[in-house]
Amino acid sequence: MPEIEIRESRPEDLAALEALYPAAFPDEDLLPVVRALLASEPGILSPGILSLVASVDDELTGHVLFTPCGLSGSPARLAMLAPLAVAPQWQRRGIGKALIRDGLDRLEQAGVAHVYVLGDPAYYRHSGFRPETAIAPPYPLPEEWRGAWQSVSLGGAPKPPAGTLTVMEVWMQPALWGP
Ligand SMILES: CC(C)(COP(=O)(O)OP(=O)(O)OC[C@H]1O[C@@H](n2cnc3c(N)ncnc32)[C@H](O)[C@@H]1OP(=O)(O)O)[C@@H](O)C(=O)NCCC(=O)NCCS
DSSP states (O other): OOOOEEEEOOGGGHHHHHHHHHHHOTTOOOHHHHHHHHHSOBSSSTTSBEEEEEEETTEEEEEEEEEEEEETTOOOEEEEEEEEEEOGGGTTSSHHHHHHHHHHHHHHHTTEEEEEEESOHHHHGGGTOEEOOSEEOSSOOOGGGGGGEEEEESTTOOOOOSEEEEOOGGGOOGGGGOO
């Protein structure tokens, strides 16, 4: 396996990302959300986002976004991981896991305490995520998706009080939270 390079995305990555997302998600158009987030304030959370790309020999092979979140009554810095995409021909070679690991390391260094994700628990448990029951997602999930709402705590941070996560406006679309 050639070396995977992970770095923050740059404006010139957009064309490659516009090819990556339809290939990784043939049944879902996440590009409007990705474009909107990449056009938002840059920076490592609060108020910016964290956008990382993976490349192998200068070929863009994967992308992950982390966006800032909030919780009423909690000063803790929180983030949500979404979306994550690895080019089909590069899947199952550790790229997704490397993007998550790099992102969580950067977030921990930036003082983020907890990171949330809605996704397949069979996949995200490999990166330390566990089902989250105290902090609710912004929209109620269908029963069969309950185990898909997960979190990981960074740096031994204590769990925040129960509540409902607030997310960036671009995520406030019910269609993004249901089958
Ligand atoms: C899901 C996805 C991001 C995984 O990326 P990847 O680079 O193929 O995954 P990795 O090779 O880093 O796998 C990391 C671990 O998860 C396991 N794994 C990979 N895909 C898996 C899957 N679909 N289900 C369960 N486990 C999986 C690997 O075996 C590996 O295990 P290990 O830690 O014991 O070695 C990628 O397949 C993808 O982009 N899929 C389409 C888009 C998508 O579904 N994105 C996620 C949205 S929530």
